Amino acid sequence: MFLKDLAQISRGTLLGESLNVNDFSIDSRSIKKGQLYVALKGVNFDGHDFVEEALKKGASAVVISKDLEGDFPRIIVKDTKEFINSIAANNRKEFKGKVIGITGTNGKTSSKQILSNLLDENNCHRTEGNKNNQIGVPFSLLSLNNKYNYSVIEMGTSEKGEIDILKDMVKPDIAAITNVSAGHLEGLKDTISIAEEKGCIFNFNSDQGIAFLPRDSEFYDYWFDITNAKEKLSFGIHKKSDFRINEITTNLDDVKTSFMLNFYNQQEKFEINGVARHNAYNAALSIAIAIQCNVSIDHIKENLCQTDLPDRRLSVFKSLNGSLLIDDTYNANPASMKNAIQSIAEVEKKKICILGEMKELGENSLKIHEEMLEFAQRNVDEILCIGDLWTDVKIPHDKLKIFDTHHSLYKYVVSKIDQNCLLLVKGSRSTRMDIIADKLKI
Numbered sequence: 337m338f339l340k341d342l343a344q345i346s347r348g349t350l351l352g353e354s355l356n357v358n359d360f361s362i363d364s365r366s367i368k369k370g371q372l373y374v375a376l377k378g379v380n381f382d383g384h385d386f387v388e389e390a391l392k393k394g395a396s397a398v399v400i401s402k403d404l405e406g407d408f409p410r411i412i413v414k415d416t417k418e419f420i421n422s423i424a425a426n427n428r429k430e431f432k433g434k435v436i437g438i439t440g441t442n443g444k445t446s447s448k449q450i451l452s453n454l455l456d457e458n459n460c461h462r463t464e465g466n467k468n469n470q471i472g473v474p475f476s477l478l479s480l481n482n483k484y485n486y487s488v489i490e491m492g493t494s495e496k497g498e499i500d501i502l503k504d505m506v507k508p509d510i511a512a513i514t515n516v517s518a519g520h521l522e523g524l525k526d527t528i529s530i531a532e533e534k535g536c537i538f539n540f541n542s543d544q545g546i547a548f549l550p551r552d553s554e555f556y557d558y559w560f561d562i563t564n565a566k567e568k569l570s571f572g573i574h575k576k577s578d579f580r581i582n583e584i585t586t587n588l589d590d591v592k593t594s595f596m597l598n599f600y601n602q603q604e605k606f607e608i609n610g611v612a613r614h615n616a617y618n619a620a621l622s623i624a625i626a627i628q629c630n631v632s633i634d635h636i637k638e639n640l641c642q643t644d645l646p647d648r649r650l651s652v653f654k655s656l657n658g659s660l661l662i663d664d665t666y667n668a669n670p671a672s673m674k675n676a677i678q679s680i681a682e683v684e685k686k687k688i689c690i691l692g693e694m695k696e697l698g699e700n701s702l703k704i705h706e707e708m709l710e711f712a713q714r715n716v717d718e719i720l721c722i723g724d725l726w727t728d729v730k731i732p733h734d735k736l737k738i739f740d741t742h743h744s745l746y747k748y749v750v751s752k753i754d755q756n757c758l759l760l761v762k763g764s765r766s767t768r769m770d771i772i773a774d775k776l777k778i
Contacts, residue, residue, distance in 0.1 A: 339397055342372075343411045345426045346419045348399070352409030355396050360478045362420075362471070369394030376416050376471070377401070383416070417471070421505070424477035428507055433485040436625060437506045439499060439537050440514030440550075441530065442672045443618045444468060444490045445646050447514055450608070450615075451622035452488045453643040454636050455629060461487040466646075468492035473502050486629065491537065494696075496524065499536040510628065511537045511565075512548035512621055516555055517671035518697060518704065525698065531555040538563035548624060550617070551577040569628070571620045579624040586611040588660065588683060588758075591652045597623060604633055608640050611662070612650040614675040648770065650679060653777045658755030660685070661777060664762040665770040668694045670704050676762050677715050685758040687716040690749065690772060692763020693723035706731050716760075718752075720745055723767060742771050749776065 337357060343350040357372040364386035367373055373390035375383030375398060387398050388406075397409035401416050413419045428435070438447050445466045452462040461484040463476045468490040480487055491502040503511075516531045524530045531553075538547050538559055547565035549556055551572035560568055571579040580598040587593075594607045595616040608619045619640060626636050645651075648666035655661035664676045673694060680687050689712050697704050705725045712719050712735075719736045722745055726738050739745035749772075753759065759776060763769035 339372075339409055339411060342399075342419075342423060346399075346411065346413050346422045348411040348413035348419065350409070350411050351403075352397070352407075355409055357396055358479075360475065361390070361395070362475060364390040364393065364395075367393045367395055370396050372397050372399065374399040374416050374420060375401070376420075420471070420474045420478060424474035424480075424505060427477050427480040428505065430482070431480055431484075431487065432482055433487060434509045434629065435487045435489060435506060436510040436512070437489050437491055437503065437508030437537055438512050438514065439491040439493070439534050440512075441517045441534075441669065442675070443514035443614065443621075444492060446615060446649060447512070447618040447621055448488050448490045449646055450619055450640070450643050451625055452486075454622055454626040454631060454639050455486045455488070456639070459485050463488065463490040466490065466492075468502075469494075470498065470501060473505055477505065493533050494524070496529065496533055499533050500539075503537050503539065504541070507541045508537070509542075509544065510546045510548070510625060511540065512625065513537065513550060513553075513559065514618065514621060515550050515671065516553060518669060531558060535559050535562055538565060540564055546628060548621060550621075569624060571624050572617065579620050581616055581620050584613050584616045586613060586679065588652065595620070599624070599627070604637075606637060606640055608645075609643060610645050610650055611652060611679055612645075612675065613679050615645065615650075648773075650676060655753070655757075655759055655776045656750055656778060657753045657757075659753040659757040659759055659776075661759045661761065661773065663770070663773040663777070664760060665773050666765070668692070668762050668764045668767075670694060670697070670708060673708055673762055674711060676760055677712055680758055680760055681715040683758050686718070686756050688718045688720065688749070688753070688757055688759050689716045690720045690745065690759060690761045690769070691726070692721075692767030692769040693725045695764040695766055701725060702728055705729060709733055709736065720749065722769075723763075742768065746772050746775055 338354045340354040359371045361367045361371040362374050362376050367390050373395040399411045399419050452460045461480050489506045493499045513534050545565040546567045547563045549559050549570045551570035551574040569578045573581050583596040585594050648663050651663045653661045706729045722739050761769050761773040
């Protein structure tokens with residue numbers, strides 16, 4: 337799109353040459369040659385301070401809300417965030433393909449990754465990384481255009497009303513909830529509040545919407561009743577699921593998960609990379625949507641096997657002293673931590689969980705950590721933790737050891753592991769459990 341068109345849509349003023357730009361950036365640190373740099377202003381930063389850096393690294397032009405001296409193309413607007421929103425809204429309005437919106441407590445990014453691959457990456461626009469908030473979603477829509485047939489947009493929330501805002505930006509033709517469980521409880525006080533918030537995605541902007549619902553969720557009936565979708569389809573292990581999952585198996589040797597999927601009076605076996613049992617659910621949802629989009633079963637099977645899942649989501653690595661490591665340090669909440677532990681529970685090795693705290697769980701945080709420890713003790717051989725919340729648990733914990741620092745924890749692990757050990761490392765992002773995971777990899 338030419339700068340003059342972007343200026344017109346955003347009601348800005350263009351100074352300099354009207355270049356043609358097809359890519360955008362809001363981060364001067366990772367900017368690529370030819371990108372249009374948008375100088376956002378936040379509470380603790382001002383993107384205008386990095387305009388010079390962006391230009392030196394190859395930005396073709398910039399969008400700013402206050403004029404700066406220099407000989408470079410620039411669009412001057414009242415508010416750079418509103419610039420992004422206005423271009424995103426225009427792109428969505430002009431897009432002729434189908435838009436698929438995905439939300440849920442866990443599995444949003446993995447499901448987006450899987451589905452966009454089933455719909456073919458070259459033919460399918462998608463959220464970049466995990467940019468799923470009120471800045472990330474419109475930013476993802478900046479690159480939406482009619483060379484694509486589909487767009488898969490991930491939507492997250494940490495407070496009431498956020499999904500409604502994002503849904504009105506995305507205007508999905510197809511919408512899905514992966515699941516709902518405890519997470520971001522400081523902004524959404526309980527799982528009922530989360531279910532209500534996530535359910536807003538099913539309030540379609542047209543009367544032609546298609547909703548995909550997790551049949552195993554306790555909130556299935558609630559979502560089924562509130563949606564104005566023209567068609568409602570379900571997935572899960574529940575016997576009444578339209579896309580019913582069974583026979584989930586994981587194989588650490590070839591790092592694969594396989595499962596059977598029953599739908600429309602047929603049964604098919606599918607296989608996906610990784611050892612996460614819950615990815616059978618993410619894959620089943622993605623397969624269901626792909627079938628709705630008329631993708632052939634053979635094509636789905638081929639592309640599913642070739643799908644690379646996001647980093648640090650139960651990623652398997654060789655580790656020190658001949659041990660095996662599962663890095664699940666991307667983030668953590670109660671459901672994802674339980675899923676991770678379940679994924680290794682039946683492995684015939686000495687299972688060692690290395691856990692950081694789960695953050696943003698509100699006033700019940702200690703109780704949730706106690707329940708997680710009880711669950712872990714039933715499924716693994718040793719639990720090594722770091723963080724005050726683990727120290728404060730009030731239940732017997734004969735398998736638990738608590739450490740003050742990453743370094744002391746790491747030293748202990750190295751002294752105890754051998755070729756018969758399987759290590760699972762997990763914790764909320766702020767606990768930096770990735771430091772330990774990376775040191776254990778070989």
